[in-house]
Amino acid sequence: MSRLIVISNRVSAPKAQSAAGAQGGLSVALSAALKEYRGIWFGWSGEKTEEFTGHMDLHREGGVTTATIDLEEQDIDEYYNGYANRTLWPLFHYRIDLAEYDRSFGSGYERVNERFAETVAPLIEPDDLVWVHDYHLIPLGQQLRDRGLKNRIGFFLHIPWPPSRLLVSLPYHERLVRTLLAYDVIGFQTEEWLESFCHYVERELGGRVDKDGMIHVGDRSVYAAAYPIGVDYKEFGEAVESATAREAFERLRKSAAGRRTIIGVDRLDYSKGLEERFLGYRRFLEKHGESRDHLFLLQIAPPSRGEVATYEVIREHLDELSGRINGEFASVDWVPIRYVNQSYGRAELAGFYRAAEIALITPLRDGMNLVAKEYVAAQDPDDPGVLILSRFAGAALQLKDALLVNPYSKDEISDAIMKAIRMPKAERIRRWTSMIESVRTEDVVAWRHAFVSALENARPPVRSEPEHA
Structure with a gap:
């Protein structure tokens, strides 16, 4: 069985979960996944550093290996507090009135995704499955491809995908969405969010969506589907x-x-x-x-x-x-x-x-x-x-x-x-x-198996040079 490399904005160590309060689905679900699959959970530690060096803190507990990095204060302000939570979060939740568009936010978002890619790429072995999570890391798949990774890479979005008429208000929206085409599998929580994504691809990118879930834009193909997440029953x-x-x-x-x-x-x-x-x-x-x-x-x-x-x-x-x-x-x-x-x-x-x-x-x-x-x-x-x-x-x-x-x-x-x-x-x-x-039946185990199975069965497409909008 291939290793599973999970990449998310934050990493929640298993030992912390019993005391972490009302946790979101991401930390609970990924801990359950990594208890069964060997591999690594990589992400930000939540801590600050004076200067980013790429140093990783490796830790193993409860059958889960975590690898975390610290970020500079500017990274946190622009990437996390800025683009992720003041631009994408309100926009993706249909609150266009609250979304803030600041060029420095976008620059910080791209910079941190590059730093994630540079740091995690050496950990990834040729047969590993790579599973990237959520709106913080949309461009990460393309960043990994740019560094030569040919692994099967999947992306799962834990929040809604907005209608096209809202998403086009985002500066450089086409550039951001095109980076998703670097993945082999894209997962959404519901059919509604999947339909919104497919509509954007057809309307804004001139793509084609097949009945079997394959999406084609130029010479790129990616499989997209809905995978409703559940609790660890x-x-x-x-x-x-x-x-x-x-x-x-x-x-x-x-x-x-x-x-x-x-x-x-x-x-x-x-x-x-x-x-x-x-x-x-x-x-x-x-x-x-x-x-x-x-x-x-x-x-x-x-x-x-x-x-x-x-x-x-x-x-x-x-x-x-x-x-x-x-x-x-x-x-x-x-x-x-x-x-x-x-x-x-x-x-x-x-x-x-x-x-x-x-x-x-x-x-x-x-x-x-x-x-x-x-x-x-x-x-x-x-x-x-x-x-x-x-x-x-x-x-x-x-x-x-x-x-x-x-x-x-x-x-x-x-x-x-x-x-x-x-x-x-x-x-x-x-x-x-x-x-x-x-x-009981549509729990986190069923969610994990469905997504990872789709990723294992994905055909690695022929890669061309990255496109930029």
């Missing part, structure tokens, strides 16, 4: 049964004092629809005064990307909104929102999920959203809770028996909360049974 099931989860369950149930718990767990980000969620919940409190004292919303929202000004604005706005709602509706022995800006370990979260009768997950746009799947996986089969899920989350395509809502509609959110409260146990069990089957 076995590992999460063990976390649900752990003593830590049981303690968290009891703690939340005791503090609820007989009231229903609505839970939301999200990284503090404008794509997660937290303001819309609070406003929808407020509408419920307005319309159903008789229910106010019988439930509360527990919103866990660990801060992220504090260096980006937009995120500080989000935090201040949500602090103000939650305070205003609590001030308007609270009584001496009840507050409607428990708003928590800290992270919890996976086992604790599993206990909280199981203790909550309702999950309220309302992203405005999400590549997948694994919290929705974790909530389903954490439920008691004999008395499961109800999942309320934004129809704009990638997970909505698989979890069709959730209560799907338009997160922009306060009334839909309010109505869904009331429907969840009134839902008979038989219907809750029926809906959960359908969703847990999807969560």
Whole structure:
């Protein structure tokens, strides 16, 4: 079996995962992959250095070998805080109004991708499979090809791919997208994002998309498909049964004092629809005064990307909104929102999920959203809770028996909360049974096998000189 070389912006060592809080899908999924495949996980350490030297810190734990590099402060500002998170992230989440276009951001993005390529290329052996992840590293495949690598190289995008009419607002968009043609396999979370990519290729690059998923632009060919990511079902099931989860369950149930718990767990980000969620919940409190004292919303929202000004604005706005709602509706022995800006370990979260009768997950746009799947996986089969899920989350395509809502509609959110409260146990069990089957069968193992199998079966195309737009 070929080695698997995984390359991502950040590397999360296995030992850190039990304490890292509400982690995104990337770190959880890749650790699961590398426990089975031998190989290396390469990326940025998250640390700064005065001068980039290409020095790598190699570490092996839990069957996973990691290789990390430090970046200069300018690299972090331009590549990570700049182009990745102030340009691509908002644009790919349909927030063109928040996207910032600064030439220095683009230069830093290209420079760091070159540094990744220069450093990791000597580690890659001829038969290795190379799997590059996410929007931070779109040009990396082309950078590796420019250094002579002929390996099978795949790319997986964990966030949405925007419609062509939005993507063309990005300066040098064609140049960026053409670098994706250096890969052998490109994976997206859903068919919607895949269709958006194919539309761009046909409209802007004059390419051809075959029914079998092959995309042809000039003399380049690449296979593209949707590979919905899942949770590590076995590992999460063990976390649900752990003593830590049981303690968290009891703690939340005791503090609820007989009231229903609505839970939301999200990284503090404008794509997660937290303001819309609070406003929808407020509408419920307005319309159903008789229910106010019988439930509360527990919103866990660990801060992220504090260096980006937009995120500080989000935090201040949500602090103000939650305070205003609590001030308007609270009584001496009840507050409607428990708003928590800290992270919890996976086992604790599993206990909280199981203790909550309702999950309220309302992203405005999400590549997948694994919290929705974790909530389903954490439920008691004999008395499961109800999942309320934004129809704009990638997970909505698989979890069709959730209560799907338009997160922009306060009334839909309010109505869904009331429907969840009134839902008979038989219907809750029926809906959960359908969703847990999807969560169990379409888990992270199935995702990994599907993508790696496609990469193993990819035909290395005849390479020509790199094209530049």
